[in-house]
Amino acid sequence: VRRVVTGGDLSQREMRPPELVDAYVALVEQDARDLGLLDPAGALERPCPACGGAGAEAFRRLGFAYRRCERCASLFVSPLPDPARLARYAHEGRAEAFWRLEVLPATAGVRARHALGPRVHWVAGSAAARLGIGLTAAVVGEGKTVLCEALAASPVFRYCAVVADTGAAAPADVVVAFETLERVPELASALARCCVLARPGGLLFVSTTSGTGFEVRLLGGRMRSLVPPVHLQLLSREGWAAVLRRAGFRLEEYSTPGGLDVQAVAEACRRDPTLALPPVVDELVRQDDEDVAHAFQELLQQAGMSAHVQFVAVATRRE
Amino acid sequence: VDRIRVGIVGYGRMGRLRAALVARHPGLALIAVADPGATVADVPAGCRWFADAGALVREDLDAVFVCTPNAATADLVVTALEAGRHVFAEKPPGCTLADVARIREAEARHPGLRLKFGFNHREHESVRLAASLVRSGELGRLMWMRGVYGKAGGPDFERDWRSCPDVAGGGILLDQGIHLLDLFRLFGGEFPEVKSFVGATFWAHGLEDNAFALLRGIEGRVAMLHSSATHWNHTFRLEIYLTEGYLTLHGFLTGTRTYGREALVVGRRDWNDPDGARGNPREERYHFDVDRSWEREVDDFADCVVTGRGVTTGTSLDAYCAMELVSRIYADGGEA
Numbered sequence A: 001v002r003r004v005v006t007g008g009d010l011s012q013r014e015m016r017p018p019e020l021v022d023a024y025v026a027l028v029e030q031d032a033r034d035l036g037l038l039d040p041a042g043a044l045e046r047p048c049p050a051c052g053g054a055g056a057e058a059f060r061r062l063g064f065a066y067r068r069c070e071r072c073a074s075l076f077v078s079p080l081p082d083p084a085r086l087a088r089y090a091h092e093g094r095a096e097a098f099w100r101l102e103v104l105p106a107t108a109g110v111r112a113r114h115a116l117g118p119r120v121h122w123v124a125g126s127a128a129a130r131l132g133i134g135l136t137a138a139v140v141g142e143g144k145t146v147l148c149e150a151l152a153a154s155p156v157f158r159y160c161a162v163v164a165d166t167g168a169a170a171p172a173d174v175v176v177a178f179e180t181l182e183r184v185p186e187l188a189s190a191l192a193r194c195c196v197l198a199r200p201g202g203l204l205f206v207s208t209t210s211g212t213g214f215e216v217r218l219l220g221g222r223m224r225s226l227v228p229p230v231h232l233q234l235l236s237r238e239g240w241a242a243v244l245r246r247a248g249f250r251l252e253e254y255s256t257p258g259g260l261d262v263q264a265v266a267e268a269c270r271r272d273p274t275l276a277l278p279p280v281v282d283e284l285v286r287q288d289d290e291d292v293a294h295a296f297q298e299l300l301q302q303a304g305m306s307a308h309v310q311f312v313a314v315a316t317r318r319e
Numbered sequence B: 001v002d003r004i005r006v007g008i009v010g011y012g013r014m015g016r017l018r019a020a021l022v023a024r025h026p027g028l029a030l031i032a033v034a035d036p037g038a039t040v041a042d043v044p045a046g047c048r049w050f051a052d053a054g055a056l057v058r059e060d061l062d063a064v065f066v067c068t069p070n071a072a073t074a075d076l077v078v079t080a081l082e083a084g085r086h087v088f089a090e091k092p093p094g095c096t097l098a099d100v101a102r103i104r105e106a107e108a109r110h111p112g113l114r115l116k117f118g119f120n121h122r123e124h125e126s127v128r129l130a131a132s133l134v135r136s137g138e139l140g141r142l143m144w145m146r147g148v149y150g151k152a153g154g155p156d157f158e159r160d161w162r163s164c165p166d167v168a169g170g171g172i173l174l175d176q177g178i179h180l181l182d183l184f185r186l187f188g189g190e191f192p193e194v195k196s197f198v199g200a201t202f203w204a205h206g207l208e209d210n211a212f213a214l215l216r217g218i219e220g221r222v223a224m225l226h227s228s229a230t231h232w233n234h235t236f237r238l239e240i241y242l243t244e245g246y247l248t249l250h251g252f253l254t255g256t257r258t259y260g261r262e263a264l265v266v267g268r269r270d271w272n273d274p275d276g277a278r279g280n281p282r283e284e285r286y287h288f289d290v291d292r293s294w295e296r297e298v299d300d301f302a303d304c305v306v307t308g309r310g311v312t313t314g315t316s317l318d319a320y321c322a323m324e325l326v327s328r329i330y331a332d333g334g335e336a
Helices: A018-034 A083-092 A094-106 A108-131 A145-152 A187-197 A214-222 A237-247 A261-271 A279-285 A290-302 B013-024 B053-057 B070-082 B097-109 B125-136 B172-188 B293-307 B316-333
Strands: A002-006 A055-061 A064-069 A075-077 A135-140 A157-163 A172-178 A198-209 A249-255 A308-315 B004-009 B028-034 B048-050 B063-066 B086-090 B115-118 B142-150 B193-199 B210-216 B222-228 B235-242 B245-250 B262-268 B283-288
Touching (some): A055 A214, A094 A108, A108 A145, A108 A198, A108 A308, A108 B125, A108 B283, A135 A187, A145 A157, A145 A172, A172 A187, A187 A198, A187 A237, A214 A261, A237 A308, A261 A290, A279 A290, B004 B053, B004 B070, B004 B293, B013 B028, B013 B293, B028 B053, B048 B053, B063 B070, B070 B086, B070 B097, B097 B316, B115 B293, B115 B316, B125 B172, B125 B235, B125 B245, B125 B262, B125 B283, B172 B210, B172 B222, B172 B235, B172 B316, B193 B316
Parallel strands (some): A002 A249, A135 A157, A135 A172, B004 B063, B028 B048, B063 B086, B086 B115
Antiparallel strands (some): A002 B283, A055 A064, A064 A075, A198 A308, B193 B210, B210 B222, B262 B283
């Protein structure tokens, strides 16, 4: 099953205001220096976290090396910064604080309309279609209270809670991991935790960034929304299928319903006149005709090539 | 465990399709095929061939698949049931409502046997997801439906058995429109009121080639049907509007792949959203690339036979109710 989203007026500038993103990226670079994220001490060379394959360096972003897996085409940061330093970045870094305190409030309206609301509908509708109503849900990831409250308000769920990374929790019908799995240093462990949180036959809903999306493939290290201390692994569909299978899940639905790829690449072209895209692609992304841009974005969704990934997996291990 | 011994009556397109599914099913064994138009060379190796369906039914079989043109269906289903065979029959379940009533009487005389009709559209991915969403209540109460199912006929249409009144028993409504009526019932329950126009507008085969119907059901639900054999572009479209949103099924994976890519659009009435408030809501479209409907039907039938559980979808009551709607649309609209 693949899902495509049409309509709405999602705008790159509204979702990612350039001046705020620039300030955020500057803080990320400063945090990386201050916290020694690029320090080889404690950094770990690693294989592809999806399939264990080897990978050659594809590009660098803010000094971090991204490799592309030769086997499943996933992208991953390697060497991986010391996990303790990554934890400090997440909790003490100025960049993530700026994101929470400045960027999120400034974009709350557009995010509620284009991200939170539609995703809650997606989870509630898909879960109800597969499991019925009166469900329990566990939300994985820090600071996901708004998402949790929105899910709890749906008639599909009778109970929803944000769960800690460790500790006991009753198995839930639905586990939700939005913008979380790309940032964990140990992907296999995080998925194993999700599997414990889900009852047999339960559903895992994930949103993340694609390693094979249009934006990252064209822009590589120039992708403005790619932030290495946050985006430690961007998996391909094949990568997700492999790592989910090992963790005890079966991939059920995979879609790339993102709406910003074409705008993001066009914006990158405007910012950097030296950026050379393949001529036909260049002409398409620079189109003034909004209908062409929408059609191109929809084509990317249909082809599974948008940067934003959403998928559903079924917990199978204990069935 | 012994496999269910299956015979297939009618070895045209549907018979061959069912034969392939039976061959793939671990619990079924194809023993015999009956079709006067086939020969022993046409049937799978090791499978017996009969010209006469009666001879096949007398074989040592557990189940019979009836895959014949419409005029033969009712007699064969009844014969197989009376011979103690479980029966799977293609739609339509005969030519008239009386045919289905006769089938149900035979079924009632043999409560240990299982009878299922092949309303396979219920088992398409888009329909299954749509039905789940409607059942969940997430989109509110169903208000109305609008369905179009149209085919072009094509240059050989008038030579097809479906264009022979004595064999087909009805035109496009009975052949294809009955699927939409079955889906209306699946989503919206029963529809006691029927208004319709039925006519022959292009083809000179003596059967209707277009049927338009308005049905009104419980809680004032209205369903609108257009079934056509003059739809020069093959079309399947079913719109379902509920108080909190809508579902549009368009395109359908069929053997010919001419009805377009199968998709389900889900939209919501969200007047807090500026786009939704001006009637241009964000929509989500699900694409489906695999049709497992035929396989699911055979799996379900086999499971009913093995376990003894009752048939729950494609029952003779489903067949009767769909046929009753066909009959009332003909009665109100004037047959071709």
